[in-house]
Amino acid sequence: MGRDPEYLAFLRARLAAPAGAGGTVGDARREHAADLARSPRPPVAAVRDLTVDGPAGPLPARLYRPAWDGPAPALVYFHGGGWVLGDVESYDPVVRALAAASGVAWVSVGYRRPPEDPFPAALDDAVAAVRWVAANASRLGLDPGRVGVAGDSAGGQLAAAAAGLLRDAGPARPALQVLLYPALDLREVPPPLPDPDGLEFPPSGIGRALRAYLRGADPARPEVSPLLDPDPSGLPPAVVATAEHDRLRPQAEAYAARLREAGVPVVLVPGTGLDHGFLGWGSFSRRPAEAVARIGAAVHRALT
Numbered sequence: 484m485g486r487d488p489e490y491l492a493f494l495r496a497r498l499a500a501p502a503g504a505g506g507t508v509g510d511a512r513r514e515h516a517a518d519l520a521r522s523p524r525p526p527v528a529a530v531r532d533l534t535v536d537g538p539a540g541p542l543p544a545r546l547y548r549p550a551w552d553g554p555a556p557a558l559v560y561f562h563g564g565g566w567v568l569g570d571v572e573s574y575d576p577v578v579r580a581l582a583a584a585s586g587v588a589w590v591s592v593g594y595r596r597p598p599e600d601p602f603p604a605a606l607d608d609a610v611a612a613v614r615w616v617a618a619n620a621s622r623l624g625l626d627p628g629r630v631g632v633a634g635d636s637a638g639g640q641l642a643a644a645a646a647g648l649l650r651d652a653g654p655a656r657p658a659l660q661v662l663l664y665p666a667l668d669l670r671e672v673p674p675p676l677p678d679p680d681g682l683e684f685p686p687s688g689i690g691r692a693l694r695a696y697l698r699g700a701d702p703a704r705p706e707v708s709p710l711l712d713p714d715p716s717g718l719p720p721a722v723v724a725t726a727e728h729d730r731l732r733p734q735a736e737a738y739a740a741r742l743r744e745a746g747v748p749v750v751l752v753p754g755t756g757l758d759h760g761f762l763g764w765g766s767f768s769r770r771p772a773e774a775v776a777r778i779g780a781a782v783h784r785a786l787t
Contacts, residue, residue: 485679486728486756490770494682494758502685508567508598515568522576522763525583533623535592535615538607539600543571543593547582548624556629556786557588557620558661559613561645563636563760565692566605567596577635577762584779587786588625589633590616594641601698606706609645617655629786631659631719635762636731637696639665643709643738650717659785661722663778664759667710668734669693669702675730710738716745722781724752724774729759750781 486494528551533544548555560581562574571593578591594608613632620627632649634642639662646660672690697707705712712718723739725732742749754761754774765772 487768487770490756490768491680493764493768498682498684512568512570515564516570516573519569519573519576519763522580523766524576525579527579527582530579533590535612537595538611539595539604542608542612544612545571545575545578545591546588546623547578547591548588549582549586551586551588551624554621554624554626555588556631556658557590557616557623557625558585558631558633558659558782558786559609559616559657560589560591561594561605561609561612561632561634561638561641562591563634563638565689566637566696567598567692569596569638580762580765580775581633581779581782584775585782585786586779587783590623590625597692597695597698602696602700602707605641605696606644606648609641610648613645613649613657614652614655627654629658631661631786632657633661633663633782634665635663636759637666637692639663639735640667640669640709643667644706646719647705647709647712650719657719659722659782660719661724661778661782662735662738663724663762664726664729664731664754665723665735665738666731667738668708669697670708671702673730673734676728676732678728710734710741712741714745715741715747718742718745718747720748720785722750722752722778722785724754724778724781726754726757726759726761728757729754731759750785752777752781 529548535542535544562569592612595604632642761771
């Protein structure tokens, strides 16, 4: 089946827009931020900038706390952008939408990025951030017993890898992992899926981003490719959201299946008729908005 007509019209208009002319990493980061800035910023009861203690220095962070009677459950979130792009400010519209849909708190954390800082810098930052939020939850108005980890795309890879490393971390063990069209197998660049509507997407650049991130690290390590975790039975419960026409969908579905086989509770939220990146498109088309609402409902049920 093809895409919903309204969503398809939006996607065609998006693909027809002129691409940026810049060729540097800085140019790509600015273009990515400008694209995300087109999305509105839904209101959240309280938004507060934070500084998180990272292993190589302070990390920028932003707390989105809904109206909540008492300590709120929370997710420590890591943005997408192929490890190279994105930051706390540019992903503000996305996290606001997720906070509004879920009704729980989100702490968006910036991490070191390649090419300046390759693996394991971002993962080290992610693990440290989860530990910091868990340790400081009470003073932030959060429930230390209900702190999970979340991320989209490359951030989903960081979230899943951090969940694996923290499975035996006592109070810092994530209560939930929320993986939104995540990259979970970095051994090779997956091929694009056949497109039912004949859309032509620009080159993704994912191979170059992957090389910048790994810089020679073994992609078969579980902390690089969480799909290859040898024993997923001790991992936290998961909410996994996919996009039907996303090349990453098969590995996300395989990860959800492995968790289920290991006895880990999983909610799989299929993004029927959608594409990678839809979290930022809910204000432009009904279908992405509905998917964000379903993700929010699944997160709310899992944490409350």
